[in-house]
Amino acid sequence: MQRRHFVGLTGLAAGALFLPRFPALSGTPVDVAELLRPFDAALNKRLADAALNAAKAAGASYADVRIGRYLNQYLFTRERQVQNIVSTESQGIGVRVIVNGAWGFWATNQLTEADVAKAATTAAQIAKANARIQKEPVQLAPQQGYGEVSWKTPIQRNALEVPVKEKVDLLLAANAKALDAGASFINSALFQVNEQKYFASTDGSYIDQDVHRIWPTFTVTVVDKASGKFRSREALSSPMGLGYEYLVPKAQDKIKGPAGTDVIGYRNSYDLLEDAALAARQAKAKLTAPSVVPGKYDLVLDPAHLGLTIHESVGHPLELDRVLGYEANFAGTSFATLDWKKQGKPYGSKLVNIVADKLQPGSVGAVGYDDEGVKTREWDLIRDGQLVDYQKIRDQAHIVGQDHSDGCCYSQSWQDVQFQRMPNVSLRPGKQKLSVDDMIRGVDKGIYIAGAGSYSIDQQRYNFQFGGQTFYAIEKGKITGQIEDVAYQSNTQEFWNSCAAICDQSDYRLFGTFFDGKGQPSQSSAVAHGSSTTRFNGVNVINTARKV
Incomplete structure (x- = not known):
């Protein structure tokens, strides 16, 4: 889950061709300023109502609408250089309906009332076709409508608002720490995700959510030139539902490993520089560490x-x-x-x-x-x-x-x-x-x-x-x-x-x-x-x- 994806994701630094393989990282490249444009909640409600009304008119016993704006920024560095910086946006609407006991779904990135109504009608047509071969009707557990509600990741600092230079400087500083501690190579990256999601359903819910995620990571490699042997160690960070404050280390968030190790665990904040240097020392120690006896x-x-x-x-x-x-x-x-x-x-x-x-x-x-x-x-x-x-x-x-x-x-x-x-x-x-x-x-x-x-x-x-x-x-x-x-x-x-x-x-x-x-x-x-x-x-x- 981590190793194979990090190897693949490091390749993103050479270009954006690999992005569609990971939808969380996909979208249309945009200017950094576009990442800060606000989501229009009033427009979203009009679009949602247009889709729900069209679905009911087409025979839907249930319908839900998801309007999403997915914003991403990724930074990639290697040793003392920046390899790539990518900012993307993806926006559109998905409509799901039940007609005659069967599901139907359709999506569009054309955000007009006419287009979303057409998407709902298309979803209903698909449901009717599915119903012909459906063996048992869909049974939905009851769900109350919440009316208009909202939820937001409780962040202190939006990572997308942090100047790119500040983030690049942090990655390069971590690389330097690893190199100074004996690393031969280091790839580092910073992933930032903002999902702006609007949900509406015939149950009576209109839910606006603003979700933020962040993930700093790296792979350090140490090579023994005499033998040709090499060993690596990846970051001990975790993707988190936090803002940029995750990258501001706090002493109370560090947990030392057991006596006799130099392992450090991290809770709600992460010391990228400390972990990069530690990774280099541990990777170097792997070269001479004895092999386990089964x-x-x-x-x-x-x-x-x-x-x-x-x-x-x-x-x-x-x-x-x-x-x-x-x-x-x-x-x-x-x-x-x-x-x-x-x-x-x-x-x-x-x-x-x-x-x-x-x-x-x-x-x-x-x-x-x-x-x-x-x-x-x-x-x-x-x-x-x-x-x-x-x-x-x-x-x-x-x-x-x-x-x-x-x-x-x-x-x-x-x-x-x-x-x-x-x-x-x-x-x-x-x-x-x-x-x-x-x-x-x-x-x-x-x-x-x-x-x-x-x-x-x-x-x-x-x-x-x-x-x-x-x-x-x-x-x-x-x-x-x-x-x-x-x-x-x-x-x-x-x-x-x-x-x-x-x-x-x-x-x-x-x-x-x-x-x-x-x-x-x-x-x-x-x-x-x-x-x-x-x-x-x-x-x-x-x-x-x-x-x-």
């Missing part, structure tokens, strides 16, 4: 690493459309079927409590309402180790005997139809006071892992393998030094049942991604995963450098 180890997993494991082994398999087999072509279905849930098998140990939400302040997935006009909420997925619920939207709720949506229906843009997407999925922190050092003191033979690396998981989201960014050996309760070539293998149920300890709230941090892929045609979505440092006992570790 075997069973107790794993102590930092939140910047564990977030990816949560994403793949809990987030995706508990999406109801995967569970039902509706989603299969992109990343598979799920072992956690409705029948599996009825059997009452433990998903994890009794320490495992996993919650879904789109509410956590600062999380990259935070919004007030989903793309069906449902107010976002928090609910339990796993409670005391038992699977208790899934992620579901309005037309899925009746399948599991529920009468409400979870508020997790999203589209990547105005021109794509919304469907069930992963909310934030997070492991609740431990209830008892426990520091990382306290946790490690109870480990006889283990490995501490920080940062997300390569991963692989099967089509049922069950058997998996995960790597990381940095690895430290633990012997008799102490960190003894950095090691290399580590990956762990397990299956979802075995892994989460091996959960033996979770640090308390003081260690809790967010991991996230802009690029949660799903669907066919595929769409990308922003999602976060929170956790504290967690220990898993007796996990199988392999040596990735050894030939099989």
